[in-house]
Amino acid sequence: MPKKFHKPLVWLPACHRNLDLDDPGGYSVLADRYALAVTQLGLQPVLYPMAQAEDIPCLLPLVDGVLLTGSPSNVEATHFGATALSTDLLDPRRDQLTMHLVREALAKEVPLFGVCRGLQEINVALGGSLYQSVHGEEGMLDHREPEDEDLAVQFAERHDVLLEPGSAFAEWAGGTRARVNSLHGQGIKRLGEGLVAEARAPDGLVEGVRVQGAGAFAYAVQWHPEWRHDQHPFYQRTLEAFAQACRDYRERKED
Numbered sequence: 001m002p003k004k005f006h007k008p009l010v011w012l013p014a015c016h017r018n019l020d021l022d023d024p025g026g027y028s029v030l031a032d033r034y035a036l037a038v039t040q041l042g043l044q045p046v047l048y049p050m051a052q053a054e055d056i057p058c059l060l061p062l063v064d065g066v067l068l069t070g071s072p073s074n075v076e077a078t079h080f081g082a083t084a085l086s087t088d089l090l091d092p093r094r095d096q097l098t099m100h101l102v103r104e105a106l107a108k109e110v111p112l113f114g115v116c117r118g119l120q121e122i123n124v125a126l127g128g129s130l131y132q133s134v135h136g137e138e139g140m141l142d143h144r145e146p147e148d149e150d151l152a153v154q155f156a157e158r159h160d161v162l163l164e165p166g167s168a169f170a171e172w173a174g175g176t177r178a179r180v181n182s183l184h185g186q187g188i189k190r191l192g193e194g195l196v197a198e199a200r201a202p203d204g205l206v207e208g209v210r211v212q213g214a215g216a217f218a219y220a221v222q223w224h225p226e227w228r229h230d231q232h233p234f235y236q237r238t239l240e241a242f243a244q245a246c247r248d249y250r251e252r253k254e255d
C-alpha cells in the first residue's frame, strides 16, 4: 500500500508568460517565492499546468487549500464591466480559471488565500470592480513598486495599513496598524459580494478582506506576505493561519 503523502497540498494557479519569443507556445510560471513560502509552512505547492475551469471539480478535491498568487498581469477589465487599458499585460487563461476557482473553493469550503492579484481576482469573481490605475485616481497614493530598484527595495515596507479592531488581521499584526509592501497598479474599487474590508491603506484603499460567512479560512491581501515572511511577524502569522486552516481541512477530509 503506497504511503499517503503527509503534507497538505496547496494549489497555486499558474501565470502564463511568453518567456521566449522564439517559442510562441508560452510558459506556465510560478514565482518561487510563493512556492518557497508554502513549503516553509510545511505544505506542498501544486501547480496543475494547463488546468481549466472544467477541471476544477476533479482537481479541487485533491488539494487542501488554494493560494492565488500575485502577477505583473492585470485582471482583464472585461470581467468587471470595463475596458482593458492598451498598456495592460493580460493573462486571460489565469483569469478564466480563477474566476471559477474562487467561487468553487468558497462553495466547497476549501481554505482560500489571495495575494495581490489574488485579492483582485477574489474581489472580481464575487462581483466587485477594480481601479485600473489607482495612482490616477484623485487623492489616491501611487501603490506601484519602484521597478528600476532591486527586489529588496521593490518589496520593502511602503505604507501603513489600518486594521479593523477585533479582526484576524489585527490579531496577526498584534495591533490595528502595520507596515506593508506595495507592488500594484490596480486596486479594489467596489467590494465584491460578501467581502468585508478589514485593512485599508492611508488613502482609504481596501487592502485586506475577509469573506463573510465563509466555512473555512477565506482572506485576501493586497500586499505580499510571502516576502521575507520569516523577518516580518505580521506576514508570518498570516501565512501560519492559512497553513493551519489547510492542515485542519486535510484532517477533516481524512476523518
Ligand SMILES: N[C@@H](CCC(=O)NCCCC(=O)O)C(=O)O
Pocket: 031, 069, 070, 071, 072, 073, 074, 075, 115, 116, 117, 118, 183, 184, 185, 186, 187
Ligand atoms: N498586476 C496587478 C497585480 C499586481 C501584483 O500581483 N503584483 C505582484 C508582482 C510581483 C509578482 O509577480 O508576484 C496590479 O498591478 O495591480
